[in-house]
Amino acid sequence: MQSKCETHIRQLPNCAVIELSGEVDGSAATVLSAAYDEAVGPDHPSCVVLDFTRVDYINSTGIALIVSILARARAQERQVVASGLSEHYRQIFAITRLSDFIQLYDDVDAAAADVAVA
Amino acid sequence: MTMASEERLLLTFAVASEPGNERLALARVAEAVGGCGLSADQLERLKTAVAEATMNAIEHGNHNRADVNVDITVVDTGASVAVSITDLGGAHAPTKAAVELPDLDMKLAGLQSPRGWGLFLIQNMVDAMEVSTDGDKHTVRLMMHTAWPSEPLAQPRNPEGEPRAKQM
Numbered sequence: 477m478q479s480k481c482e483t484h485i486r487q488l489p490n491c492a493v494i495e496l497s498g499e500v501d502g503s504a505a506t507v508l509s510a511a512y513d514e515a516v517g518p519d520h521p522s523c524v525v526l527d528f529t530r531v532d533y534i535n536s537t538g539i540a541l542i543v544s545i546l547a548r549a550r551a552q553e554r555q556v557v558a559s560g561l562s563e564h565y566r567q568i569f570a571i572t573r574l575s576d577f578i579q580l581y582d583d584v585d586a587a588a589a590d591v592a593v594a
Numbered sequence: 595m596t597m598a599s600e601e602r603l604l605l606t607f608a609v610a611s612e613p614g615n616e617r618l619a620l621a622r623v624a625e626a627v628g629g630c631g632l633s634a635d636q637l638e639r640l641k642t643a644v645a646e647a648t649m650n651a652i653e654h655g656n657h658n659r660a661d662v663n664v665d666i667t668v669v670d671t672g673a674s675v676a677v678s679i680t681d682l683g684g685a686h687a688p689t690k691a692a693v694e695l696p697d698l699d700m701k702l703a704g705l706q707s708p709r710g711w712g713l714f715l716i717q718n719m720v721d722a723m724e725v726s727t728d729g730d731k732h733t734v735r736l737m738m739h740t741a742w743p744s745e746p747l748a749q750p751r752n753p754e755g756e757p758r759a760k761q762m
Contacts, residue, residue, distance in 0.1 A: 502613070533617070536646055536711035543701050543708040550702060564638040571718045572711060573698045 479503045481531075483511035490592045491523035491557075492516060493584055497530035500538035508541050512548065522554060525587045526578075529560030539572060546577055559587045602670040604630075608663035609648065611656035611681070616648035619666055619679075626668045627675050631740045640675065640738045643719040646712045647679045647734045655681025655732050671737075674721070678735045684727035 481504035486493040492515035500508070515524055526542070528534075534542075549556045559581040561569065569575040581587035605626035609615040620641045632640065644666075651664040665680040696714050700706035717723055722737040 535616075535642075535649065536715050537649075537709065539711045539715075540708040543698065547702045547704065547708070564635070564642070567639075568642070568715065572696070572714075577698070577702070 479507045481507050483507055485511060485515050487515075487519060487521070488525075488588050490521070491525050491588055492519070492521040493525040493527055493588070495527045495530065495584075499533040499535075500528075500531055500541065501533065501535045502537035502541075504538060505541055508545065512545050516549075516552070516554065523591045524549060524554060524556050525581075525584055525591070526556060526558045527560050527584050527587075528558060528562075528565065529583065531560075531565075534565055534568070539568070539574070542574065542578075546574070550577075555591075557581060557587050557591065559584050600672045601676075602672075604668040604670055604675075606665070606667045608665050609652075610660050611652040611658055611662045611664055612660045613649075613652060613658060615652060615664075616645040619648040619664070620645040623666065623668055623677055627670075630670055630675050632675060632738060636738050639719040640677070640736065643716045643723075643736050644677055644679070646716045646719075647677075647736060650712055651679050651681035651683070651732075651734070655683030670740075674737045674739045676735055676737045678733050680731055680733040682730045682732070684730045684732040 480499040480501065482497045484495040484497075486495065494511045494515050496508075512524065515521070526545070546556050556577070557579040558569070560583055561580060566575070566580060569578065569580065579587075579590075581590065605622065607622055609619050623644045624637060624641050627637070627640070648664055648666070652658060656662040656664060662682060667678045669676045669678070696710045697706055701708050716734070716736065720736045721739045724735040724737075726733050726735070
């Protein structure tokens with residue numbers, strides 16, 4: 477299945493940022509998994525930022541992919557935070573309780589600044 | 595489709611049962627309900643519910659068969675917007691007891707599949723959901739009140755509509 481999601485990785489001093497764009501649905505599985513592997517591979521950052529600023533759509537299969545990423549990170553004792561979610565998707569993170577495990581920020585800068593202080 | 599006398603048909607259409615067509619469905623429904631008085635938040639919630647219900651119809655009801663349609667009808671009842679999504683999975687529709695509640699703690703512990711969020715999202719996005727079968731036809735009817743504002747999402751709801759206690 478052709479992925480409708482694209483990723484771009486940025487390494488910051490205290491975290492790796494996965495910038496997502498497009499649609500986070502079932503077609504994003506391979507792309508998202510590969511992005512996570514790339515983000516944590518070379519420098520083993522203690523935190524990964526999932527940036528959703530340029531994401532148009534997340535469905536239930538996309539939520540499942542995010543859960544899988546979170547599970548992998550927790551097994552590696554790595555923190556996952558998220559930035560750039562619209563108000564609607566913040567609501568979805570709340571009702572699924574993802575926001576109990578993933579701190580939400582307005583943007584990457586806010587996330588990176590908070591991670592740097594922690 | 596039988597409608598009550600005060601109901602106004604806004605749109606009826608069909609999408610082929612191909613993964614991805616739920617996006618087409620939500621776009622057409624969003625356009626159809628444009629003048630019904632839904633808030634921006636209500637509209638986003640309805641769109642998500644329609645997409646998830648259509649995905650279920652495509653995948654579970656019609657088994658991703660491109661030659662089989664999902665039928666969608668949008669009605670203004672006067673007090674709400676109602677969207678009915680019909681597939682041909684009436685004979686094998688799961689019972690309520692067979693639907694597993696998603697538990698994030700269990701999913702993170704590897705004790706439950708990461709999937710299984712669709713029905714949960716639908717129930718928590720709309721004001722009411724009705725499921726019915728008529729022979730082979732399986733219909734999910736989603737309703738969003740327009741006569742009065744929906745309550746903001748406070749707590750997630752279980753299939754019985756009762757608030758779920760937040761787990762810490």
